Amino acid sequence: MAGIRLIRRAATAALLMTSAGACAGNLGNVLGGVLGGGNQSSQLSGTIRGVDTRSQQISIQQSNGQTVPVSYDNQTQVVFQNQNYSPTSLENGDMVTARIQANGNNYYTDYVQVDQSIRGSGTGSVSNNVQLLQGTVRQVDRRNGVFTVDVNNGYTLTVTMPYNPGTNDVNRFNSLRSGDFVRFYGTYQSSSQVQLRQFN
Numbered sequence: 001m002a003g004i005r006l007i008r009r010a011a012t013a014a015l016l017m018t019s020a021g022a023c024a025g026n027l028g029n030v031l032g033g034v035l036g037g038g039n040q041s042s043q044l045s046g047t048i049r050g051v052d053t054r055s056q057q058i059s060i061q062q063s064n065g066q067t068v069p070v071s072y073d074n075q076t077q078v079v080f081q082n083q084n085y086s087p088t089s090l091e092n093g094d095m096v097t098a099r100i101q102a103n104g105n106n107y108y109t110d111y112v113q114v115d116q117s118i119r120g121s122g123t124g125s126v127s128n129n130v131q132l133l134q135g136t137v138r139q140v141d142r143r144n145g146v147f148t149v150d151v152n153n154g155y156t157l158t159v160t161m162p163y164n165p166g167t168n169d170v171n172r173f174n175s176l177r178s179g180d181f182v183r184f185y186g187t188y189q190s191s192s193q194v195q196l197r198q199f200n
Helices: 002-028 167-175
Strands: 041-052 057-061 067-071 077-080 083-085 095-103 106-116 131-141 146-150 156-160 181-190 193-199
Touching: 041 067, 041 106, 057 095, 131 156, 156 181, 167 193
Parallel strands: 067 106, 077 106, 156 193
Antiparallel strands: 041 057, 041 095, 057 067, 077 083, 095 106, 131 146, 131 181, 146 156, 181 193
16 A cells, blocks of 8 residues: 555655746747747847836837837836936837846846837927926936936936937036036826926
8 A cells, every 4th residue: 555655645746846847938939039048148139018127127019919018127128229217217119239148047138229200200209298397407318218307395206318318418418417406398207207208
């Protein structure tokens, strides 16, 4: 009897291992042939379907319709026309190619190339959902195209540059210094994050 129980246990364990392996295999194939196995880097091309700033995750929809969540952090570079931007500058509809590192079933990107911006060539026009904001510049991050502004009672906003800023906006951004007073049009990406549309 003990021998039979032992055989049954071994068979059950083998069955569980096989099932777990099958599940892992299915999850590992989420990206189809785009990613290889292990922790190697690969590329993922698709369309941005959302940027979750709270969980620091980008949703990229592949050509087959499948959407893949990809994590980012402060080291992640977003590049468009040889300019660096923050990942929070990405917009729904942007076509991108991301360098992906797979770690189990989690995906991370340290570099996103914007192949085509949803804004096209960009005209610098101000749309209806844009608000006029003003405040005192606290920090300027030229590498990532970001600056912070104290607006009301010490409340700080992080302002990201758009993909296709006009020449005047580029020059204004490059001339920003801590302590400068600025007025600009922007759209809220979150309660503390604004994307610049143009300087006033």
